[in-house]
Amino acid sequence: MEGKQFQQIWCVDFEFGQSSNLTPEARCMVAREYYSGQLQRLWLDGVAKLACPLPIGENSLYVAYYDSAEMGCHLALGWDLPHSLLDLFCEFRCQTNGLKLPVKNNLLGALSLHGLEHISLTEKEEMRELALRGGPYSSAEQVALLDYCQTDVDALVALLPEMVNKISIDHALIRGRYMKAVARIEYVGIPVDMPLLERLRANWEYLQDDLITSVDEDFGVYEGRTFKIDLFARYLNLHQIAWPRLPSGNLDLQDKTFRMMAKGYPQLSPLRELRHSLGKMRLNEFKVGADGRNRTLLSPFQSKTGRNQPSNSKFIFGSSVWLRGLIKPPAGWGVAYVDWSQQEFGIAAALSKDQAMKQAYASGDPYLEFAKIAGGVPTDATKRSHPEQRALFKATVLAVQYGMGRESLGDRIQQPVIVAKDLLRKHREAFRIFWRWSDGNVDYALLHNNLWTVFGWNLQVSGQINPRSLANFLMQANGAEMLRIACILMTEAGIRVCAPVHDAVLIEAPLEELDERVRQSQELMSEASRQVLGDFELTTDAEIYHYPDRYRDEERGGPFWDKVMSLLEEKC
Structure with a gap:
């Protein structure tokens, strides 16, 4: 783990239940300092709130496994969040992403894969049920939960040196910052x-x-x-x-x-x-x-591209689109849905350094600009004057971004395969540098069995290989990086982020602050795009809803x- 050195490294675990608001209720905390072996055991349920006993400044490293849970406990207890956070779950996912593992991605799975001892799944489930049950707890139950919590802490102490040589600490700390952002977002709801x-x-x-x-x-x-x-x-x-x-x-x-x-x-x-x-x-x-408040686990880093994968049945943005009409700010508040414009197209243009693609993005309508470059519409065409032609070229751009072939594109645009094939050929001719970059990435992945994003999210190529998925990986995975950076910047700036949604965020604010918070959010999302794309800035749009209005996805869910x-x- 090259890079920043820390005076202390604390391996930490909480046991917790759930409040009626679906936020964490801390039962106990155990922490062990990695170098000295110093141990702290703290019972928290049913006692007056205590100050955080751990050093959490920039000279200390806080280590946990899936630590958005630990950060949620910090928030519930009124504790500050640690400056530097290393989540071994994120790093385990990064080190094994793309591989077919014989174990799950939980702590027991990581321990098993590294040949380390651990408690049985049955015992772990029994203790989790005890924590979820809630108090009052007998003295024996308190000791049992503390002992169980300590087994996870001791497991972290054993796991850290097994993983440390493959960890890029600078990238890992960014992922740790995102887990802090996730905790804040889940807490807001x-x-x-x-x-x-x-x-x-x-x-x-x-x-x-x-x-x-x-x-x-x-x-x-x-x-x-x-x-x-x-x-x-x-x-x-x-x-x-x-x-x-x-x-x-x-x-x-x-x-x-x-x-x-x-x-x-x-x-x-x-x-x-x-x-x-x-x-x-x-x-x-x-x-x-x-x-x-709708609250559920955002399940970060669960997909191959590193995107969140919350439960579709428990997360309002994962369910039927019309159901989003239930989103309504409380009295005196408003919400805003802020998203990047044509994010995947902009990412592809910037990373490939294709000037024609960059200019198409800068035009404000890359689909129509592509049609003009390809000779499909006159140079003075507009969205209103040539809607059908624009729709064809838009479908082609999206087909490339989604890794679709000519047959799938033909189905989508209701045209013969030969028409779809010609549209894809025109895309290759219009954006030659992009295609050279994209094909080169696929070749590299097939040769070296590896691809990674600008901040080190890694994909190991194994098993049955789909070249189109490989071509799409860098656009989707760097899009995920961009959303993570935006969530970090926004939550650290005190913006109340309610949810991240693929290429967008939902925020809330009191009505008198809403316009300024939207402006600030758009500025930080632009900054996130620059951090990922090397000073190439993506534009954003915002839909704002003031109480008593409710959120509405007009095109997809409004009529229903x-x-x-x-x-x-x-x-x-």
Whole structure:
């Protein structure tokens, strides 16, 4: 672990339960100083709040495993967060990302992979249940939880030297800063209209039949509550929509396919929302605390690209899009959804150093600019004058970013494969330097079995290899880096970030501060793009909602939300 040296290294673990607001309730803490072996055991449940007993300044390193949990306990206890944080979970994920492991990514898995002793899974689960149960705790139970907590701390002391030689401390400390940001974001939560959510929960079963009838008026694909494939095939044929098919020849009815097709055919969005709501949405699984805040684990670094992977059923931005209408700021507050404009395109332009691509991004409409470069529209064309041609070239850009081939692109744009092939050829001709860079990355990955981002998030290439996924990795993974840097900068600046969402953040502020917080957020997101892309700055957009208004995704979820609300008022 080359780089910054620390006078003390503290390995720390908390045991905790959960409050009615879904925030951590600390039961106990154990910490051991790595060099001296000094041990601290502290019982915290049911006692007056204590000051943090650990040195957390810049000369000390705080080590934990999945330490957004520990940071959540710090916040609940009113303790400051440590200056320097090393999360061995993040580093274990970074060191093994892309490999098929015989173990999970938890502490027991990391210990097993390094040949270190650990307690049994059964014992660990029993102790976690005891911590979650809540007090009062007997003296024996307190000792049992402290002893169990110490086993995790001693495990960290043993694991650290096994991993340390592969850790880039500068990159690791950035990931540690992000875990602090995650804890702050999870602690804030997303404001939800609880009275309306309770009405939906109470009446959802009764609403479903009427909702099917209302939505299906435009499609005619349901019989009762059953989605009929033959009727859907007839609808597709009537409207001349070429739908992707499985190798068997049957229509591909996966939700991700519906989601992709709804982007190309917005009229399908209500049907996709209906199918998802009936099939996968479970309103009672949706996690909202007593204070009306949606809180769940953001699950950082869980995907290969390093993006968060929160539970779709528990996270409002992972569920059906229309459900986001439940996001509503409290009285006197507002929320803002701030996102980067064409983030993946800008990342590709900057990292590849393709000047034509950079200029296309700088134009403000890279899709139309691509069409002009390729000769698909006149040089004076606008979004309004040539909407259909722009849509084709936009679909081509997105196809490249998503790693789609000509067949998938042809399905998406409802054109023969030869047309899709020609559009992809035009992209290669327009952005030759980008393609040289992209193909070179794939070649390097196949030769060296490795790719990494600007801040060291690593992908080991193994098993069945998909060259298109490799080509897409650096755009997606560096996009994840950018979001992490933005969340770090924003939370450290005191901005109340409610949620990170792929290439965007949701923030909140009192109404008198909202405009300034939005301006500050956009400035910091621009700074994050410069840190990742070497002074190439991405632009941002902001959608602002003042109480009593609620968040609304007009294009994808708005019409379905209106149908649900209309039926709720009419029937309930």
